[in-house]
Amino acid sequence: MYTNAIELLEVSPRDGLQNEKQAISTADKIALIEHAIAAGARRIEVTSFVNPRAVPQMADADAVAAALPDRDDVTYIGLVMNRRGAERALATGRIDQLGAVSVATDTFAIANQNQTSDASVAAACEIITLAREAGRTGQATIAAAFGCPFEGEVAEDRVVAMAEALARSDPFEIGLADTIGVANPAHVARLVARVRAAIGPIPVRVHFHNTRGTGLANVWAAVAEGARTVDAAIGGLGGCPFAPGASGNVASEDVVYMLERAGIGTGIDLAALVTANRWLGTVMDRTLPGMVARAPVFPKIA
């Protein structure tokens, strides 16, 4: 039933920080990326190349890209919404993979990126093609795949049809995102299975927010259905400026604890993640929502 190796995609530098009111320095963002690499992360969403007026926290995208540690073994992902963002990201020469976002409903697509849902699928396909033409890879995430802050329930058929349309541009992977943290494990199991059947052999990645406490259960359900990669953020930081009520991503250290204790390898060092959580807590000047870093070490180190 279970795969024996799951890849963790560290999203704290982008999804984790983008909604923070307090300005985080470029140096601290790079230090966060270095912490993630030290813990074993080999795919990291480092920033987004979007309008700085819409997302001020990501205004230093070019500076972050320029300062990324020189690592051949790490895939650096830049999130982009359109051709202009893709060209900006590729021009840095430091972004290995473009991440595009297609939104499952029109109302949220217009709020998030000023285009309809169908237009967001077309834009993602264009971004994936641009990445390939530049010798990089591109992937797409279907946002609000499990529910929309404006329209409520999202039909599974709609998400499957979007995944099929995205698959025609031959992306590196397709992600399913519970942007506002409303998914439950049964829904996740059904949708991951249906999307995998529709787009195989393209891998499925999942992205959960713990807004209603179902984040880890959803990760478990997705892994059981063959999702290959799990997005997570050190400390469980996160939110979305365009999704009312969105809160933190599942915490990297909580996901790693659960999977590794269950015998599913992640390649990530839990103790190093806890160190990263403590460091990030001092930068943010608060205790972060992730739970494992607040609990005693288990099992005890002899």
Ligand code: ZN
């Ligand atoms: Zn998110």
